[in-house]
Amino acid sequence: MQRRTQDECILESPVAEGEPFVDSDPWRVFRIMGEFVEGFDTLAGLGAAISIFGSARTLPDDPNYHAAVETARLLAESGLTVITGGGPGIMEAGNRGAQPEEGGSVGLGIELPFEQGVNEYVDIGIEFRYFFVRKMNFVKYSQGFVIFPGGFGTLDELFESLTLIQTGKIRQFPVVLYNSGYWRGLLDWLRGTMLAAGNISAPDLELMRLADSPEEVHELILQGLSKQASWCEKSAEAARAATRLALEVSG
Template identity: 60%
Template sequence: MTHQRPTPDEQLLKSPDGEFQSDAWRVFRIMGEFVEGFEALASLGPAVTVFGSARTKPGQPHYEQAVAIGRLLGEAGYTIITGGGPGIMEAANKGAHEAGATSVGLNIDLPFEQHLNPYVDISMEFRYFFARKTMLVKYSQAIVVLPGGFGTMDELFESLTLIQTGKIHNYPVVLFDSSYWSGLLDWLKQTMSAEGKIAAEDLDLLYVTDSPEEACKHVHDCLTKAADRERQEAEAFETTRKVMSRQ
C-alpha cells in the first residue's frame, strides 16, 4: 500500500513524540483558517448547507435530486454551501450554479476522495476538519442532508447537538430520502429516546422528505417564520424602549 503523507489533522491528533512538541505553534495555523473563513463568508446572506456522500456519481438518483435541491434553493434566493468535493456536494453546487445563485465550496485537505468540484464560485481549502465544520454551520441558516457515510453523520449530529444545546436557533434540519434514514430514525426513537438519552421532542428537530420541492419549501417556510418572529420581537422591544424613555 502506498504511504500517504500525514494530513494536518493527523499531525495534530498524534500523541506528542519525545521532547519535540509543535502543537502550540499550530494554534496560529488554526487561527488563520478561522480568520480567513470569517472574512470570506461574512457577507454571504441567506444560505443553506447541503451534506451528503462524496461517492455518489452523476446520473444516480441522489445526485440528480441534490442538483434539484440546489437549484430550487438557489432560485428561492439562497446561497448553497457544501464541502466543495464530488458527489452530493458537486450536485448541490451544480444546482446552485444552474440557478445563478452563489455556490460555495469549503474543501478539505485529504489523501483521497476530495477535490474541488467545478461548480463553485467561492472556495476555501481547509487543513482542519473542525475549522471547516464551523464554517459549514456558522454561515448557513439550515441544512439539507442526503444519504452519506461517516462524514455526513458527523456533520448531521454536530448540527443537532448545537441546536439541542441552544448554541444555534431556528435552524431547520432536513433529511432527504426516508428509506435511507428509516433505520436510524427507528433507533433514535426506540432506543435513544426510549432509554431517556434524548427527549422525545428532540426528534421533532428532523424533517424527513422524499421531495426536493418539499425540502426547499420546509426550509423557506421555517426561515420566513423565524424572520417574522424576530422582526416582531424587535418591534416590540423598540416600542417598550420608547415607552420607558418617556417615563
C-alpha cells in the same frame, strides 16, 4: 503511503524536544487562527445560505444525485446560496445545481490523506486543514441544512447540527433529511432505543423533517426560514424593549 493531514498531526501527542517549532502545537494555533480569519473574511458577505450534505461516493447517475442538483437549483432560484463540502458526489451535485446563479455555489473543502480539491462547480472555494474550523463555518454561514444519504461524515454533520439546536446554540434552524426510506431505520432506532431509554426527549425527534422530493425540501426550508426570521424579529424587539426599560430605570 497516505500523506499526513494537519488534523492527524494536531491529534497526536506533543512533538518531541528538539523538533522544529513550526511543527509544535503553539505554532499550530496560529494556523488555526488564520483559517478562521480566511473563512470569516471570504464568507462575510454571503447572505442567506443553505448547506447540502451527503455522500462523496454518490455517482452522477444515482437518483439522489439528480435530486440534489434539482434541490440546489430551487434553493438558488429563491435567492439562497448553496454551501457544500466542495467534493464529489452529493457535494458536486449541490454545487452543480446552484452554479447558474451568480455567487450561489460555495465549497468548503477539507485536506484529506488523498488529494481531492474542490469540484468544478464551485464559485467560492476554501480549502480547510482542520475539520472543526470547517464545521464552524458551515454552521455560522448557513440558515439550515439539507441532509442527503451519506456515511459517517454526513452523520457527523447531522448530529452536530442537532446537538447545537438541542442545546440552544442555534435556534429555529431547519434540518431536512432527503429520502425517507434511507433515514427511516435511523429514526426508528432513535425512537425505539434512545427515546425509550430516556436519553433524548420526544421534541428532539421533531428537530428533523423528512422529504422525498426536491420540491418538498424547498418548501420545508422556506417554512423554516420564515419561522427563523419571525423568531429573530421577536428577539430583536425583546432586546429593544429591555434596553428601553433599562434606560427608563436609570433615568
